[in-house]
Amino acid sequence: MKQFAYFGVLLFIVVGSGWLELGLRTNVLRRWRRFVLSVAPVLMLFLLWDAYAIASEHWDFDQERTTGVTIGAGIPVEELVFFVVVPFAAVLTLEAVRSVRGWSVGDEPPGDSA
Amino acid sequence: MTYTQLALLGVALTVVLDLMVLRTRLLLRRTFWVAYGIVIFFQLATNGVLTGFEIVRYSGDAIIGTDSPTFLGDGRIVYAPIEDLLFGFALVVQTLIWWVWWGRRGVQYRPLAGPPVWRQRGASGAEASGGDACGGELTP
Numbered sequence: 001m002k003q004f005a006y007f008g009v010l011l012f013i014v015v016g017s018g019w020l021e022l023g024l025r026t027n028v029l030r031r032w033r034r035f036v037l038s039v040a041p042v043l044m045l046f047l048l049w050d051a052y053a054i055a056s057e058h059w060d061f062d063q064e065r066t067t068g069v070t071i072g073a074g075i076p077v078e079e080l081v082f083f084v085v086v087p088f089a090a091v092l093t094l095e096a097v098r099s100v101r102g103w104s105v106g107d108e109p110p111g112d113s114a
Numbered sequence: 115m116t117y118t119q120l121a122l123l124g125v126a127l128t129v130v131l132d133l134m135v136l137r138t139r140l141l142l143r144r145t146f147w148v149a150y151g152i153v154i155f156f157q158l159a160t161n162g163v164l165t166g167f168e169i170v171r172y173s174g175d176a177i178i179g180t181d182s183p184t185f186l187g188d189g190r191i192v193y194a195p196i197e198d199l200l201f202g203f204a205l206v207v208q209t210l211i212w213w214v215w216w217g218r219r220g221v222q223y224r225p226l227a228g229p230p231v232w233r234q235r236g237a238s239g240a241e242a243s244g245g246d247a248c249g250g251e252l253t254p
Contacts, residue, residue, distance in 0.1 A: 005167065006164070006169050009160050009163050009164055012160060013156070013160060016156060017156075022231070023230060024227065024228060024230045024231070025227060025229065025230065025231065026227045026228075027225040027226065027227055028227075030222075030225050031222035031225070033221065034213065034216045034217065034221050034222035037212065037216050037221065038209055038212035038213040038215075038216055039209060039212075041208075042208045042209050042212065045208070046205055049120065049124075052120075053117065053120075053176075056176070057175075057176070058120075058172065058173055058176035058177075059117070059170055059171060059172045059173065059176070060170075061169065061171070062167075062168055062169050062170075062171065065167065065168075083205070086202075086205060087205065087206070087209035089156070090149075090153055090205075090206040090209050090210055091210065091213050093152050093153050094145065094146065094149040094210055094213070095227035096152075096227070097145050097148050097149045097152075098145060098226075098227045098228065099227040099228030099230055100228070100230055101145070102228070103143075103144060103145040103148075104143070104145065105140075105145050105146075105214055105217075106138055107213075107214045107215075107216075107217030107218045107223060108223075109218075109223070
């Protein structure tokens with residue numbers, strides 16, 4: 001089980017933010033195409049950063065607390081999931097604030113108050 | 115480049131992307147800063163686990179601090195290098211910038227968020243349906 005430690009943290013992020021989708025009706029899953037388009041450029045950039053950091057030995061990962069599955073350039077699969085799950089949690093949080101407070105975010109069409 | 119240098123560069127590029135390139139102006143909005151306050155709390159908690167248990171380990175040559183995780187001090191906050199806060203800022207803010215940018219272009223602007231389940235849909239008028247469109251601006 002120890003090798004799933006990193007995945008355990010990822011699961012916590014998904015559960016800890018996922019309830020917003022149900023409780024606050026953040027409606028992010030129903031806007032999944034917009035999420036995919038938003039996360040794609042960020043995912044590319046941060047995978048490149050990760051690859052550079054691993055190659056430059058800025059950081060490395062405990063072999064015993066990760067599954068050992070890599071996606072190339074020595075990047076653990078956990079990192080790939082991290083770069084999707086964290087942006088997802090971030091969008092959920094932003095939309096949660098909009099849900100509760102009703103404040104604008106900057107994507108509203110001109111003259112649209114809802 | 116060191117992690118410190120790359121992290122600072124990442125923050126600078128993110129600010130330029132928001133304020134000058136895509137002009138989403140997320141960093142000028144109250145909505146963003148309230149959301150970011152929540153995000154940073156959970157970042158410190160989850161990153162504290164990843165770095166405190168040394169699931170991720172950092173080279174002392176790449177960061178301000180040394181390679182041994184300290185709870186607070188030695189360039190670390192809740193075990194994580196302070197560079198991780200900048201890295202996280204770039205990751206989270208860039209995602210939100212693109213989210214706002216696509217919404218503004220009409221890509222799945224709807225269904226809008228809310229209201230929360232404890233508020234009746236359609237009831238209590240403006241409060242539930244979004245309130246004042248200018249309410250989230252910090253600057254006029």
